[in-house]
Amino acid sequence: MIPRPFRYHRAETLDEALKALQDHPDTKVLSGGHSLLPMMKLRVASPAGLVDIGRIVELQSVSAQSDSIAIGAATTYARVLEDSRLSELMPILHQAVSVIADPQVRYRGTVGGSAVHADPASDLSAVFLACGVSFVVKGPRGERIIPVDEWYLAPLVSALAPDEILERIVFPRPLPGRQTYLKFPHPASGYPLAGVAVLLDVDDTMRVREVRIAVSGAGVLPFRALSAEACLKGEKVSSERIQEAVSRGLDDGEYTDDVQYSAAYRRHLAGVMIERALIRALDE
């Protein structure tokens, strides 16, 4: 449980961090350290060096524009929870962050760290997908803006290149007003076995104007349940319609299978949680 020897560099600015990445091959970016450090302790990951971005102030800013909200990548979960403006503008972010792990982890773990680690069972992945965020990354080739649909490439693999650093995550505005994140946690790890983010707008006659549904935890990758959304959009909400949407939406995912939680169970559970999240969003 002790990492192999590694070089440590604390960067004061994003440019300094980018330069360190370029100057030293096999260097990883350290943010909150709650995914990378355990992997290093288990010697599953053994980078030659770490560049610590945890104290770079420019990566911790939260700014709201009329058409977007940008959250700095090194913003801790705790900071997100403390930001009442964020909770008001995006209740779903607050809901999801508040059920990540435990207070100790939330105090260290960062929003950008979660995105870059690209764990398919991260609570935030469903929120990012449902909200349709963009990831603004900086690197030696300049700035890239990567839409969330192109972000999660494989389990633990994001679209970020090794010499790039995630600068901020941009949430578009306005988002549908009814927002719910519902999670069925793994009893051991606390990660979602199925975490469902729902953004919903209905008109006065309960016809669906807009709906986004995304699932974390259950799948090999986090996914948007696009078929479920298509089934609901423009339709009047009824329990039959919801069930139909759920059964279609489940085909949008490819499910993780392990000795304790089979793919069949995860698929089923994702369906139950989508249905419950939709009903909760409607009840709001």
Add this chain to the structure above:
Amino acid sequence: MSGKVMGTRVVRKEDARLTTGRGRYTEDVQLPGMLYAAMLRSPHAHAVIEHVDVSEAERMPGVVKVYTGRDLKGRMGPIPTAWIPPNSDLKMVEHPALAHQHVRYVGDGVAMVVASSRSEAEDALEAIRVDYRPLPAVHSPLAALEKDAPQIHEDAPDNVALHWTVGTPVEEAFRKAEVVVKRRFRQQRLIPNPMEPRSAVAQYNASTGEMTLWATTQNPHIHRVLVSGILGIPEHKLRIVATDVGGGFGAKIACYADEILAAYAARDLERPVKWTESRSEHFLTTTHGRDHVDEVELAGTRDGRVTALRVKSYANLGAYLSTAAPGVPTILFGLIVNGAYDIPYASTEVIGVFTNTTPVDAYRGAGRPEATYLIERIMDAYAQEIHMDPVQVRQKNLIKKDQFPYTNPFGLTYDSGDYHQALDRALAKLDYPALRREQEALRRQNKYIGIGFSTYVEMCGLGPSEVAGAVGFQGGLWESALVRVHPGGKVTVFTGASPHGQGEETTFAQIVADRLGLPMEDIEVVHGDTDRIAMGWGTYGSRTTAVGGGALARATDRVIAKAKTIAAHMLEVPEGAVEVEQGRFHPEGQTDRSVTIQEVTLQAYLAWNLPPEVEPGLEASAFYDPTNFTYPFGAHVAVVSVDPETGEVRLLRYIAVDDCGPVINPMIVEGQIHGGIAQGVGQALYEGAIYDEDGQLVTGSFLDYAMPKARFFPRLELDHTVTPSPHNPLGVKGVGETGTIASTPAVVNAVIDALAPFGITDLEMPLTPPRVWEAITQSKGGRVS
């Protein structure tokens, strides 16, 4: 003078130290020039070691020495087993501290690196080259018994470690039975996970030949005997220290290879050596618990009388015999499978099996949870078979108050009890009829709650040494206490028990405080150091207060007797004409004239004017050997809800009525029950070690192995009855394991009760959401894959 403290919620004396980080755990020990050991562990469940090359590791920075199994062969004794059940044909297979030829489980030690720092030691592990020739592995007890199963030890044909039978003939009762209920229960494997991992620090003084070993053990004196034998260090030159130990739950009873190796290296290198396991190593190498397959048959009448019980168990002992392992699925299990019921005929057959898994040994309850599970589950199955309420079946078969002392079919004598009263208390708290009506109403809305009972009894307070000998435990089970009143009137208590979280620094002080009439702060309880305590047998089997407390009560009374003699002399009244009340000695019926315990003590030490024949000083010791085990009992009730869509089980209510005899400190007793229930519920709903086909531990971290968490629990509703044990000085019965023993079947019974509308009659633990969902889905003819 202080008021009475026995029976009151005295705040734990040890908490100030432990909760502010000022405890002195083994890992806290830092010595000048100390080296660090790290173990290379087998990645294979079963393999032949062809070749080990340590040359590169030896050249790594900071490395002082690398040891392999071959280096140590013949230089130290094997890791021993200290429990040999009679007539069990136990196969005492060799367990080398480091494997030199075969590795038999993932985690088996292959080499040890000793280096200047822990990180250098761990880096060097990666430079050791081992050529393994993998062999087929087997991890389940039944598969290991199959004809073509891999052979794990040459000396144990068919992987049978032991075969033991006990009880009365049951065949006739089964032939005549109106009803026979059969079940096969799986006791899954559990991983104890105390907060503190195992650790050892060894320091050797080459000029005197003295060794001090700080170690995470529940029984330092047993360790002294074993380590002395393995390393050839005589007992008077060997000191074992285990003052602060962060929980054990049975997993720190055993003598482990790692601490022996650290001590060996310290002597060899003449420098202190520390070794501490990582949590990952804990999962792999610290003993696991349970892991049985239990085949159970119950014979009974149609009107609810159980007439006989037959149990055949397959117990997975792992790759080697851990220290107490053979006694756990035999003596601590097989003798009490009839539980709290008056069953005329019962028999137990146990087959202990070697597998390519981590050795299995005691885990909180050790054998008694397994026994309680099978009897409490089959009582429910029987009730269902004869269409009788599970409470009624229990009431019909519970041993009655006037039957005590009750001798069970295996020859155990249950000391005292009122089992019906405990159950009645629980039912009253529950409002059982109302809850059954609610259950019916909810079922009509497709909502499912269940009510589960466990009317348990267990044997603890281990135990009479004569019985220890008769059942093959290679030690005594008495306990020692020394009460030393210092000249100024303060008291040091030395106990041979070795509490490691149970709070006896407080409860033992309470015992002494009241008897001597001294305030709590004047009494210090010393434990866990073989140089300060002459002898003792440690803390396990809920024995500390029943046996160690018994010794302490006797020693204290001896101090008082001597003090009375001196006080009578000081008061110039005849001996025997002195009364003591709250630390004051006065002539009988004459309270206006008195001397205090402090004044008496000072006289005892000054010795200027002692009665004839009375020696100076004021201290007394006692070696108390109980005449029987103690038998705590009670009634636990779980109320659960099952979400039929997700399969999730939630605990709605939990009622525990326990009888552990007189309660010394209600807060500490409740804490023990809370923790015990949490661990028992952990087995019912969450925990379970899983090996894959290659013998790799799949649940090797907290990511996969689910420990019970506070948020899984409602407020636990506790109550007590008090039936003193007639045979120990305090009447106490032990409470460290009752919660774990009772709660597992209560919860499973509740879940099965909830699932009755689906026709589900049994499920394998842990009752995880997918397992429950699959059962519900299959009951409706649905697909689960």
